[in-house]
Amino acid sequence: MNNFMNYINENGSAIGKALLQHISLSFVSLMITMVIAIPLAIFLMRYPKVGEAVQQLAGVIQTLPSLAILGLLIPFVGIGTVPAVIALVLYAIMPIFSNTYAGLTGIDPELKEAAEAFGLSGPFKLFRIYLPLALPMILTGIRLAMVMIIGTATLAALIGGGGLGTYILLGIQTNNNNALLVGALLSAILALLASYLLKILSKLSFKKLGIGLVALLIILGGFYGWQAWSNSQSQTITIAGKMGGEPEILINMYKDVIEADDSHTEVKLKPNFGGTSFLFGALRSGKIDIYPEFTGTVLQSLVKGDGQVAHNPERAYQAARQSLNKQFNLDYLAPMAYQNGYALTVRASDAKQYQLKSIADLAKYPQFKAGFDPDFYQQKDGYPGLKEKYHLDFTNVKTMEPALRYEALNNGQLDVTDAYTTDPQIKQYHLVVLKDSDGFFPPYQAAPLMSHSFARKHPRAVKALDKLKGKVTTEQMQAMNYKVTVLHQKAADVAKEFLQQEHLI
Structure with missing residues (x-):
């Protein structure tokens, strides 16, 4: 616990910045989702067949892996916050749309008939009767979407979107549990606080919520405008x-x-x-x-x-x-x-038992469990080329993040993994680097x-x-x-x- 608190004290400024990035990313994504999902549900409440179809489509989108969506978006919108926001919006549409649609279509038909009988206008019925009655359901959908967005937003760090996911990645890459806990705990706390805040807001009237939302948007718009201007003043x-x-x-x-x-x-x-x-x-x-x-x-x-x-x-x-x-x-x-060239490494005990001195010796043991960095696994200067050069044919090959593969090798979950010649884990775990006898790896x-x-x-x-x-x-x-x-x-x-x-x- 002392180490954890010291880590927070030493990195307080950077952690605060990542937290603000996470909040900003989550809030912007939620606002965009609300602007899309709520009006769409209002429009489709009169077209039940289309509304059901949209619900099904939103459900299908939510089943897609988030990393796959991010990967598909990069060629079209690049990297950073834009693809992250798009992915988060796609994931959050279903709970907000479904709850809004259900709340509006579930209003007592007798109330609708009474409104028609009094000759009330469409806007009056929508803003004074339908939306206030559906508000609890709408807020429940927003609450679910907010929690989902905050959790999924940690993946934004994979494409340069920043946020608390940066600390989760850092913790995994450097085997730093303090960084990992900072990212995970703050994400969880943020989700709980957001859920609690929305629960409190659900007790307010529809009118007060609308005024508060408009005021918040004005404040945030001014903040982002000032930030953009400040950034433009410096190189x-x-x-x-x-x-x-x-x-x-x-x-x-x-x-x-x-x-x-x-x-x-x-x-x-x-x-x-x-x-x-x-x-x-x-x-x-x-x-x-x-x-x-x-x-x-x-x-x-x-x-x-x-x-x-x-x-x-x-x-x-x-x-x-x-x-x-x-x-x-x-x-x-x-x-x-x-x-800092590539190398293959094994445990010292295996090197001694199987008389492993060079990469070529691994061809005799296809049963070895191999674990490689994703880059090494797919690049020509990695496993594909090495496999052809040394006739390697491991029957069990996995890809994993760099920091994890060393720990897995040391724990006996892997038998061979890739390494960089400057990696400190080679010394830390007393591993043996196999000789590249045919000179496959370039400088x-x-x-x-x-x-x-x-x-x-x-x-x-x-x-x-x-x-x-x-x-x-x-x-x-x-x-x-x-x-x-x-x-x-x-x-x-x-x-x-x-x-x-x-x-x-």
């Missing part, structure tokens, strides 16, 4: 990173050297932003400005070519830089010194990737990032990874400490 650079502790260290290094060189530039970080293809697409679409990419990944997975990668690091970098320049109009700055050096237009507009940022050229050895990166992943120190603090020790800032 902002958005830097994103892949999942895990090391990418977060890198993007914090980028941030520190850029801001140290130019105090008028604000750098916005998006850690744990996604996998390779996701980040590359975000960069090309302009959703982010910079992200660190590895030379081997560029040559094997991003650019078109014959798939042959030079094992000389300098030649590999030049080939990657030229291909990115020619094919995508992207600038690839000079890399750091360290190598992997991290370097900032950005568009031509960004590089032209931000020459000072490019100059600042060039300070990292040839810096950081493999041993230094592994030590920093150990501090973040095992000792649970903040990546921002670890990055800044290193830069200061090396006199780079």
Whole structure:
């Protein structure tokens, strides 16, 4: 408990920001859903067959996996809050529409006949009779939708939407239970508070609710307008990173050297932003400005070519830089010194028992349970290419997040997994890295990737990032990874400490 409270005290500002993002995302999604679902239910109350069909359609949408919906939306609306809001609205339509529709169509027919007999106008009947009578049902639907939205909004972090899901991902990636608890507990508390607040509001009159809602919308509109104006007054650079502790260290290094060189530039970080293809697409679409990419990944997975990668690091970098320049109009700055290549690793006890020394030795044991990072499982420079090169054919292969696969290997739930040569868990769990005897894995050096237009507009940022050229050895990166992943120190603090020790800032 003391560790948990210390974590909250040390990260209070960032946690507060993530909480506000989560509330904002949830509230906006709820408002949009209400604007769509309630008028639609009012319109269709006179067309019961169409109303039933819409209810069925909303139910079908809700059965679709949320991650699948997010994946389908990205090619059309990009990343960030927009696809997250769309997905949340789709999920929340059913409870609000169904309850509103049921409340309106369930009004006593005798009351409707009486209203007709008195010759009351349509608007009068709707706002003075039908909606007030249906209000308890409508608020119940809103309450259900709000709780659903708050819980599902944690997935927004997977596509750069921010919110409390960022801490859940961070906790999983770095094996940090404190971060995981912060995200999970605050999400649960927020859902309970929202449910309780809506329960209190259900006791108010229809008129008072309408006035309060209008006032709230005016206040929020002014707040977002002021925020947008404030953001437009400063130059902002958005830097994103892949999942895990090391990418977060890198993007914090980028941030520190850029801001140290130019105090008028604000750098916005998006850690744990996604996998390779996701980040590359975000960069090309302009959703982010910079992200660190590895030379081997560029040559094997991003650019078109014959798939042959030079094992000389300098030649590999030049080939990657030229291909990115020619094919995508992207600038690839000079890399750091360290190598963070792929490897396969096993428990020391298994290495001894089965006499495993190289990757080729694994071909004799197809019964081994393998668990791989999603990127490694699908990229040409990962398991597909490795399987062909070394004739591997594991009968049981799973994909899982990077931090989980090490724990599963250590606990005996897996027999072999992929690793990066700078991963601190290799030392932590006393694992054995198998030799790449046929030289399959290409050189992997991290370097900032950005568009031509960004590089032209931000020459000072490019100059600042060039300070990292040839810096950081493999041993230094592994030590920093150990501090973040095992000792649970903040990546921002670890990055800044290193830069200061090396006199780079």
